[in-house]
Amino acid sequence: MSKCPAVTIENVHKSFGPVRALRGLDFTIQRGEFFGLLGPNGAGKSTLINALAGLVRPDSGKLAVMGYDVESEYRDARKRLGVVPQELVYDPFFQVRETLRFQAGYFGLGREVEPWIDELLDALDLMDKVDVNMRALSGGMKRRVLIGQALVHKPPVVILDEPTAGVDVELRRQLWSLVKRLHGDGHTIVLTTHYLEEAEELCDRIAILDHGGLVALDTKADLLARGISKTLHIHTSERARNLPPALADKIKRITEDYIELSFSLSEDSVMEVLDTIRDAGVHVIDIRVEEDDLEDVFVQLTRDARQ
Numbered sequence: 051m052s053k054c055p056a057v058t059i060e061n062v063h064k065s066f067g068p069v070r071a072l073r074g075l076d077f078t079i080q081r082g083e084f085f086g087l088l089g090p091n092g093a094g095k096s097t098l099i100n101a102l103a104g105l106v107r108p109d110s111g112k113l114a115v116m117g118y119d120v121e122s123e124y125r126d127a128r129k130r131l132g133v134v135p136q137e138l139v140y141d142p143f144f145q146v147r148e149t150l151r152f153q154a155g156y157f158g159l160g161r162e163v164e165p166w167i168d169e170l171l172d173a174l175d176l177m178d179k180v181d182v183n184m185r186a187l188s189g190g191m192k193r194r195v196l197i198g199q200a201l202v203h204k205p206p207v208v209i210l211d212e213p214t215a216g217v218d219v220e221l222r223r224q225l226w227s228l229v230k231r232l233h234g235d236g237h238t239i240v241l242t243t244h245y246l247e248e249a250e251e252l253c254d255r256i257a258i259l260d261h262g263g264l265v266a267l268d269t270k271a272d273l274l275a276r277g278i279s280k281t282l283h284i285h286t287s288e289r290a291r292n293l294p295p296a297l298a299d300k301i302k303r304i305t306e307d308y309i310e311l312s313f314s315l316s317e318d319s320v321m322e323v324l325d326t327i328r329d330a331g332v333h334v335i336d337i338r339v340e341e342d343d344l345e346d347v348f349v350q351l352t353r354d355a356r357q
């Protein structure tokens with residue numbers, strides 16, 4: 051069991067009436083990964099996360115956390131998982147510290163967890179709110195408590211479902227510093243986010259879901275390398291004329307001393323493009339190549355999946 055993945059997802063299907071939320075998902079997340087789970091709204095991300103937390107029962111397939119089956123070994127699996135849910139779910143009559151203590155108690159933890167609760171309250175800037183009732187907190191503050199709740203039992207696997215949707219810059223910053231620290235300590239982190247630049251910055255490997263299916267699963271570097279197009283910004287000494295039609299088709303903008311070209315990564319090389327421009331008698335002063343970012347790749351992949 052020592053080498054088992056942090057998260058195992060085996061051919062998982064789930065429908066809600068006619069909606070096929072998960073269609074045979076099958077992949078694993080290794081221990082210690084910082085894993086991104088991306089996809090447009092309705093792709094099935096939360097359904098998968100809820101299934102891992104035992105809140106949604108798949109129609110078929112198997113799910114395991116740190117080798118423990120989510121259904122047949124529920125308590126062992128749940129103990130190893132911390133989930134920051136997308137929805138703000140809380141007990142309005144509990145105070146902040148009580149909420150964390152209660153959650154710890156659910157996992158059989160008592161007084162020994164107090165120092166960690168203090169650390170969490172401090173890291174999440176909740177120290178001056180410990181005695182406040184949950185219902186009296188702002189949305190951002192409630193989210194902080196939910197993050198604390200997910201981490202209170204120091205689970206080896208932490209899943210964050212859109213944790214920064216609608217939160218202020220300060221909480222984002224604090225959250226990422228906490229999550230990076232947990233990752234540095236060896237926790238496996240699974241992050242769902244709408245902000246692709248967050249995933250691009252933080253995640254090593256990324257799964258893209260669409261309509262309940264896996265559209266891509268790759269390292270960030272390999273996903274970025276799938277970028278279909280490059281944009282070439284070329285500074286020229288004079289206006290380029292007499293360019294062959296094959297190249298003229300790729301021009302997005304042209305002025306007296308500038309050409310912007312968009313071309314396909316698979317079909318053209320930067321060198322060939324430059325040679326063609328030089329052959330047309332234009333002196334190239336400077337070039338800058340701009341590659342697709344994760345957002346571009348994401349849009350291309352999810353669009354392809356719809357066709």
Ligand SMILES: Nc1ncnc2c1ncn2[C@@H]1O[C@H](COP(=O)(O)OP(=O)(O)O)[C@@H](O)[C@H]1O
Nearest residue numbers: 066069071089090091092093094095096097098
């Ligand atoms: N409890 C539910 N009842 C009915 N349909 C649901 C339920 N939960 C999710 N769905 C549907 O399943 C699909 C996937 O939803 P969800 O997992 O929330 O996607 P995501 O988190 O990627 O935005 C959507 O079409 C959604 O409307």
Ligand SMILES: [Mg+2]
Nearest residue numbers: 095096097136
């Ligand atoms: Mg969701």
